[in-house]
Amino acid sequence: MSDVKLLIVEDDKGLAEALEDTLMLASYQCKMVYSAEEAVIALKHGQFDMVVSDVNLPGMDGYGLLHHVVDAYPELPIMLMTAYGDIAHAVEAMRDGAVDYLLKPFQEEELLNAIAKYTVKLASSTASQPIAKDSASLALLDLAKRVAVTDSTVLVCGESGTGKEVLAHYIHNQSGRRNAPFVAINCAAIPENMLEAILFGYEKGAYTGAVSSQAGKFEQANGGTLLLDEITEMDVGLQAKLLRVLQEQEVERLGGKKSIPLDVRIIATTNRDLAEYVKEGGFREDLYYRLNVFPLRWLPIRERKGDILPIAEHLLHKHAAKMRIPAAILKPSAQSKLDAHPWPGNVRELDNVIQRALILSPNGQIHDEHIAFDMMGGAPAPSEPVVEEEESAASILGKGVQQHEFRIIAQALIDANGKRKEVADKLGISPRTLRYKIAKMRESGIDVD
Numbered sequence: 001m002s003d004v005k006l007l008i009v010e011d012d013k014g015l016a017e018a019l020e021d022t023l024m025l026a027s028y029q030c031k032m033v034y035s036a037e038e039a040v041i042a043l044k045h046g047q048f049d050m051v052v053s054d055v056n057l058p059g060m061d062g063y064g065l066l067h068h069v070v071d072a073y074p075e076l077p078i079m080l081m082t083a084y085g086d087i088a089h090a091v092e093a094m095r096d097g098a099v100d101y102l103l104k105p106f107q108e109e110e111l112l113n114a115i116a117k118y119t120v121k122l123a124s125s126t127a128s129q130p131i132a133k134d135s136a137s138l139a140l141l142d143l144a145k146r147v148a149v150t151d152s153t154v155l156v157c158g159e160s161g162t163g164k165e166v167l168a169h170y171i172h173n174q175s176g177r178r179n180a181p182f183v184a185i186n187c188a189a190i191p192e193n194m195l196e197a198i199l200f201g202y203e204k205g206a207y208t209g210a211v212s213s214q215a216g217k218f219e220q221a222n223g224g225t226l227l228l229d230e231i232t233e234m235d236v237g238l239q240a241k242l243l244r245v246l247q248e249q250e251v252e253r254l255g256g257k258k259s260i261p262l263d264v265r266i267i268a269t270t271n272r273d274l275a276e277y278v279k280e281g282g283f284r285e286d287l288y289y290r291l292n293v294f295p296l297r298w299l300p301i302r303e304r305k306g307d308i309l310p311i312a313e314h315l316l317h318k319h320a321a322k323m324r325i326p327a328a329i330l331k332p333s334a335q336s337k338l339d340a341h342p343w344p345g346n347v348r349e350l351d352n353v354i355q356r357a358l359i360l361s362p363n364g365q366i367h368d369e370h371i372a373f374d375m376m377g378g379a380p381a382p383s384e385p386v387v388e389e390e391e392s393a394a395s396i397l398g399k400g401v402q403q404h405e406f407r408i409i410a411q412a413l414i415d416a417n418g419k420r421k422e423v424a425d426k427l428g429i430s431p432r433t434l435r436y437k438i439a440k441m442r443e444s445g446i447d448v449d
C-alpha cells in the first residue's frame with residue numbers, strides 16, 4: 001500500500017465504489033465521502049495528498065469545494081470530475097486552481113495517471129521502469145543513463161505508445177534530481193488558451209477568472225524535471241515565450257512583476273519528425289536547436305522485437321496483480337502471434353492486447369485464440385460459466401475483480417438482450433455505474449454492442 005492518501009468525493013455510491021476499487025487496487029489509501037460538506041469535515045480532521053471530486057453534488061457542489069480547498073489548503077492538489085459537455089466549466093475550474101479535470105466517463109488509466117502525476121513526489125518509488133531486452137533498447141537505456149547525470153535537455157522521439165514518457169521518468173530517476181519533483185504536462189491535452197497560464201503560472205487578477213495566484217508547471221518543477229510531452233502541439237507564439245524562459249532560466253507569472261529563477265531539467269517528447277516539421281513551419285527552428293541538445297529515439301517495437309515478449313510478460317504480471325488473479329502463462333502459439341504482429345500502436349497496443357487476453361483466457365493459459373488485435377469484428381464469447389455457483393452476481397461484482405466483473409456483465413447483457421435497466425437491477429448496481437463499467441469494457445476492447 002502506498003503512502004498516498006486520497007479524498008474522493010462522489011455522491012453516486014455505485015460509482016464511488018467503482019472508483020474505490022480502482023484506486024485500492026492501485027495501492028492508494030482512499031477516504032470516500034458523498035458530499036462536499038463531508039469532504040470539508042474530513043479535511044479538517046485528516047491529512048490528504050490529493051482531493052478528487054465530482055462537480056455535481058447535492059448541497060455544496062464541486063466548485064464550492066474547489067474554492068474551499070484553494071483558500072484553506074493552497075498546497076493540496078484538487079482535481080474535478082465533470083460530465084461531458086461541461087468543458088467550459090472545467091476550464092474555469094483549472095483557472096480557479098484545480099490541478100486537472102477528468103471528463104466522464106474516463107478510463108481507469110486516465111484517473112490513475114492523473115493522480116500519479118500530482119502525488120508524484122510521494123509515489124516516485126513506484127514509477128515504472130522501462131522493460132528492455134533487445135540490444136537496441138539496452139543501448140538506448142545506457143545512453144539515457146549517461147545523459148541523465150548531466151543537466152542536458154533531452155528530446156525523446158518515437159511513434160505514439162513507444163514509451164517516451166516511461167523513458168523520461170527513467171532519466172529523472174537516474175539523475176541527481178530523483179528526489180525532486182518530476183512534473184509532466186501534455187501540451188496536446190491542454191486547451192490552447194490555458195497552456196501559457198498553466199506553464200508559467202499567473203497572479204490573482206491576471207485575467208478575468210484568475211481569482212487566486214497559481215504557480216505554473218515550471219515553478220512546480222523547480223529543482224527537478226519538467227516533461228513537455230508532445231511539444232509540437234504548442235502554438236508558434238507560445239513556442240517563442242517558451243524559448244525565452246529556457247534561455248533566461250527564469251519565469252514571470254502572467255500578470256506578475258517579478259522574475260522567478262529556475263533550475264529545471266527539460267525533457268521534451270514528440271512523435272513527429274521534428275526536423276521536417278521545422279521545415280514545414282510548424283515549429284520554431286531556434287527552439288528545435290535548444291531542445292535537440294541530446295536526442296534519444298525509441299524505436300517502434302516491431303523494430304526491437306526482443307522487447308515484445310519480456311514487456312508482454314511484465315504487463316501480464318502487472319494486470320493480473322491489479323485484477324488479483326494469478327498471472328496467466330503465455331503459451332508458444334500466443335508468443336508467436338505476438339511476435340509476428342506489426343504493433344502500429346506499440347507498447348500501448350500490447351498493453352491492451354494483454355489485458356484482453358487475461359480477460360478472455362480460461363484456466364490461466366493464454367493461447368493464440370486469446371490474442372485479439374482488433375475486437376471490432378466481435379469479441380470471442382466469454383469462455384467460462386459466468387457466475388460461480390454458490391456466489392451471486394452482485395457479490396462477485398462487489399469484489400471489484402475486473403476479469404470476473406466483465407464476464408458477469410457481458411453474460412447479463414446477453415441474458416437481458418442488452419436491456420441495461422434489467423442488467424443493472426439484476427446486478428444490484430445503479431444504471432450510472434453500469435454505464436461506467438460498460439465504458440471500461442469498451443476501453444479494454446470488448447465489443448459490448
Ligand SMILES: Nc1ncnc2c1ncn2[C@@H]1O[C@H](COP(=O)(O)OP(=O)(O)OP(=O)(O)O)[C@@H](O)[C@H]1O
Pocket residue numbers: 128129130131132158159160161162163164165166167229269271311314347348351
Ligand atoms: N519499456 C516499457 N516497459 C514497460 N512498460 C512500458 C514500456 N514502454 C511503454 N510502456 C507502457 O506503455 C504505455 C505507453 O507508454 P508511454 O505513455 O510512455 O508512451 P508514449 O510514447 O509517451 O506515448 P504517446 O506518444 O502516445 O504519449 C504506458 O502504459 C507505459 O507504462
